[in-house]
Amino acid sequence: MSRHEPRHALRVGVGLDMHRLVSGRPLTLGGVSIPFPRGLEGDSDADVLTHAILDALLGACGEGDIGSQFGVGRPETRGISSLVLLKQVVILVAAKGYRPSNVDATVLAEAPRIGPHILAMRERLSAVLQIPLDCVNVKGTTAKGLGWVGAGEGIAAIAVASVTPVPAGPLAVSPHRTRRAHVKK
Numbered sequence: 001m002s003r004h005e006p007r008h009a010l011r012v013g014v015g016l017d018m019h020r021l022v023s024g025r026p027l028t029l030g031g032v033s034i035p036f037p038r039g040l041e042g043d044s045d046a047d048v049l050t051h052a053i054l055d056a057l058l059g060a061c062g063e064g065d066i067g068s069q070f071g072v073g074r075p076e077t078r079g080i081s082s083l084v085l086l087k088q089v090v091i092l093v094a095a096k097g098y099r100p101s102n103v104d105a106t107v108l109a110e111a112p113r114i115g116p117h118i119l120a121m122r123e124r125l126s127a128v129l130q131i132p133l134d135c136v137n138v139k140g141t142t143a144k145g146l147g148w149v150g151a152g153e154g155i156a157a158i159a160v161a162s163v164t165p166v167p168a169g170p171l172a173v174s175p176h177r178t179r180r181a182h183v184k185k
């Protein structure tokens with residue numbers, strides 16, 4: 001979209017992701033390392049929660065998905081923190097004249113319990129998204145023993161994200177600067 005075209009006041013996207021739990025991998029959810037005998041399989045750190053949020057933000061901006069933005073199986077994303085990818089998406093969102101305004105997500109996992117880690121996840125995510133803590137909500141639920149999630153074979157996450165236009169000014173026009181960079185010290 002050209003910056004001269006009218007922008008919508010609010011745009012919303014949804015993201016859904018799932019990864020297999022395997023031995024020999026660390027478990028990272030929402031940028032937080034969680035002690036658990038198994039971790040999620042994938043090219044990056046396989047942070048399924050952050051991936052769902054990425055896809056929701058990309059969806060809100062009409063920019064495809066994590067695969068179309070970062071590719072699949074590329075060496076440069078092997079083992080990378082998904083928070084790094086999220087930072088890049090926040091820059092992309094800014095380049096389109098928007099900023100994240102709210103995120104709500106649910107992690108679907110039979111184990112481990114994520115409740116004790118939710119605040120840390122929200123803190124990590126809100127720092128990268130550069131929005132207040134209460135604009136990033138994370139919930140956890142189980143599958144009550146049903147299906148592959150219930151059997152502990154993997155973890156899924158779903159997220160809804162909204163973006164709002166950035167007020168006109170230098171803060172809105174540079175895709176290479178973040179809002180934090182413009183905060184006066």
Ligand code: MG
Nearest residue numbers: 017018048051
């Ligand atoms: Mg994924």
